[in-house]
Amino acid sequence: MTTPAEWAQRESHTFDRNVIAEIRRAANTGIYRIRGWGAKRDLPTLDDLVVLGASMSRYPLEGYRESCGTDVVIGEATSAKPVRLDIPITIAGMSFGSLSGPAKEALGRGANAAGTSTTTGDGGMTQEERVHSKTLVYQYLPSRYGMNPDDIRNADAIEVVVGQGAKPGGGGMLLGQKITERVAEMRSLPEGIDQRSACRHPDWTGPDDLEIKIIELREIVDWQVPIYVKVGAARPFYDTALAVKAGADAVVVDGMQGGTAATQDIFIEHVGIPTIAAVPEAVRALRDLGVHREVKLIAAGGIRSGADVAKAIALGADAVSIGTAALIAIGDNDPVYEDEYRQLGSTAGLWDDFQAGTDPAGITTQDPGRMARLDPMIAGRRLANYLQVLTLETQTIARACGKSHVHNLEPEDLAALTVEAAAMAKVPLAGTGWIPGQ
Amino acid sequence: MSSSASTVLDFQTASLREINQTLHDETTGSFTIVNPRGAHAVAAGIDSDIQVEIDGPVGYYCAGMHQRGSVVVKGNASTGLAENMMSGTVRITGNATMSAGATACGGLLVIEGNAGSRCGISMKGADIVVGGTVGHMSAFMAQSGNLVVLGDTDSDLGDSIYEARLFIRGDVASLGADCIEKEMREEHLVLLTELLSKAGMAAEPRDFKRFGSGRKLYNFHVDDIDAEVARRTEA
Incomplete structure (x- = not known):
């Protein structure tokens, strides 16, 4: 039983010890907390959905034998060289600068082995990633750091980045510790500055302009490769519709669980909407325009398992994109470096100071000694294995639903475990036919 | 360029795609x-x-x-003229609207008339010479290269500028964050003379003022009051 003295000493819900610690930190330093990773708060996720396997009313496919397609084709209607992926899981945009050269190489090697694509980031294309990525998507960002037409022509697709899930409406950030001579030269910036990228494109300001921009990009590459538009999940119905109107071959919708190399903590935790809420709205826009499964939807933000992949596809995505999970697969937060994580004031599994350049695993750093720890061949194999597991898991679920291709998964194969998830995902609450708001 | 030696590409009979493909396929000649x-x-x-x-x-x-x-444009141009140009020369005899020379990395862009807002935004190494005026937020976040303006500028010139150099002959309505006037040294007069010559603009370099970065926004300012208190306590 609580004593009156204990009750008097109770912790405030509004000002709990974490809030108090952050206020004290802010008062001491005068700067907002900057970190990597994605949202850490408890958000509605795809875990709040379950898959309805086949039974009397549905035939399952033989789980280990019958074929279940996983391929994705992007840009067939517009491009001489569409992107053809063997699996519906792509590697999200992550820059050289935020990541080390060996990390970019590892991502390329792993993606190649699995038959999927990698993506550049805010800082241009490096030889490490071009040479080691069979299918490389070139991000066209507001900063245009390292942007040049040779690299654009050397890419297999172009992704016009309007925003990302960790910070819709915000620009990139790379702190001075990671602006080495090579990174500075690629970005035409002074070495050692705290780089804060533009959040808006310098030469277009709305969807009508973007339509013309996409025409320009297509002209520059002679209509050879597809063009994606990536948005941070905020208003996915309108953003998706406008991206389609602008001429995108694929729309990447990145939920607020999407990771970043460096951003204000307050931004990561409070701006944007969760992936589970974003995907159905994007699909609604595609269906309204009659282009669902034609203009491809790539869902991103907190994808971890084949269950996440299957659920995102069942909600209507054509593919997913992974970033944080890919970094973990290649060795991020590896317990083998526990002593060093502790020296950094953290522990393996919790370390998120990607901005600091001190990554013991050699992934989010430009320090030569740390980078040398990452063997891109071994790390690439780890990623390939992980992608294989995601694919097998996705197929397992699809077959259990009787689907001979993962794209045959549909909302009817899902139920929600919470009222909130039912409302956001627009699938019935489990055991009922009730979809809130419908 | 002699028009008689040029291949004529006519928008009345050819599409944008056909015209651009021709320009991409050919490696020499005039069009x-x-x-x-x-x-x-x-x-x-x-x-x-x-x-x-x-x-x-x-x-x-x-x-x-x-x-x-x-490329020479005999007329006016809309948004994003020569955006991200890498090398070579682009010249326009008329005016350009927003974001002319945006993120341009190299080469020479000459605008004989006026330029609208955000001229030279995020420029990364190009030389841009404007015969008339430029609009607000020109050279916003300009990283490197040179912007020469023979006329006036609108407000917030060079906001958040990095290492680009701005040479302005006319009046500057206002400077953006961390953009300051700097001393025009001999080396800058030599550079400006060369730029004006390349652009074919008649102007006296000594009539210009130079602007650039105050370099006060390059890094976050991080305080550490606890450390200061600890030092004082020790003392």
Whole structure:
């Protein structure tokens, strides 16, 4: 039983010890907390959905034998060289600068082995990633750091980045510790500055302009490769519709669980909407325009398992994109470096100071000694294995639903475990036919 | 460029795609584009030593990502003229609207008339010479290269500028964050003389003022009051 003295000493819900610690930190330093990773708060996720396997009313496919397609084709209607992926899981945009050269190489090697694509980031294309990525998507960002037409022509697709899930409406950030001579030269910036990228494109300001921009990009590459538009999940119905109107071959919708190399903590935790809420709205826009499964939807933000992949596809995505999970697969937060994580004031599994350049695993750093720890061949194999597991898991679920291709998964194969998830995902609450708001 | 030696590409009989593909396929020679009528992305993506003359107004992104060679626009241009150009020369006899020379990495962009807002935004190494005025937020976040303006500028010139150099002959309505006037040294007069000569602009370099970065926004300011208190306590 609580004593009156204990009750008097109770912790405030509004000002709990974490809030108090952050206020004290802010008062001491005068700067907002900057970190990597994605949202850490408890958000509605795809875990709040379950898959309805086949039974009397549905035939399952033989789980280990019958074929279940996983391929994705992007840009067939517009491009001489569409992107053809063997699996519906792509590697999200992550820059050289935020990541080390060996990390970019590892991502390329792993993606190649699995038959999927990698993506550049805010800082241009490096030889490490071009040479080691069979299918490389070139991000066209507001900063245009390292942007040049040779690299654009050397890419297999172009992704016009309007925003990302960790910070819709915000620009990139790379702190001075990671602006080495090579990174500075690629970005035409002074070495050692705290780089804060533009959040808006310098030469277009709305969807009508973007339509013309996409025409320009297509002209520059002679209509050879597809063009994606990536948005941070905020208003996915309108953003998706406008991206389609602008001429995108694929729309990447990145939920607020999407990771970043460096951003204000307050931004990561409070701006944007969760992936589970974003995907159905994007699909609604595609269906309204009659282009669902034609203009491809790539869902991103907190994808971890084949269950996440299957659920995102069942909600209507054509593919997913992974970033944080890919970094973990290649060795991020590896317990083998526990002593060093502790020296950094953290522990393996919790370390998120990607901005600091001190990554013991050699992934989010430009320090030569740390980078040398990452063997891109071994790390690439780890990623390939992980992608294989995601694919097998996705197929397992699809077959259990009787689907001979993962794209045959549909909302009817899902139920929600919470009222909130039912409302956001627009699938019935489990055991009922009730979809809130419908 | 002699028009008689040029291959004529006519928007009345050819599509944008056909015209640009011709410019991309050819590696030498001169081309005259007629009847552009404000078309977008005209002569975008050139990557050879060809010479192109466009007789009339163009829309967005004319000569976008231009490399090598030259493009001359006899008329006005809309948004994003020569955006992200890498090398070569782009010249326009009329005015350009927003974001001319945005993120341009190299080469020479000459605007004989006026330029609208955000001229030279995020420029990364190009030389831009404007015969008239430029609009607000010009040279916003300009990283490197030179912007020369013979006329006036609107407000917030060079906001958040990095290492680009701005040479302005007329009045500056206001400077943006961390953009300051700097001493015009002899080396800058030599550079400016060369830029004006390359652009074919008659002006006296000593009539210009130079602006650049105060370098006060390059890094976050991080306080540490606890450490200061600890030091005082020890003392």
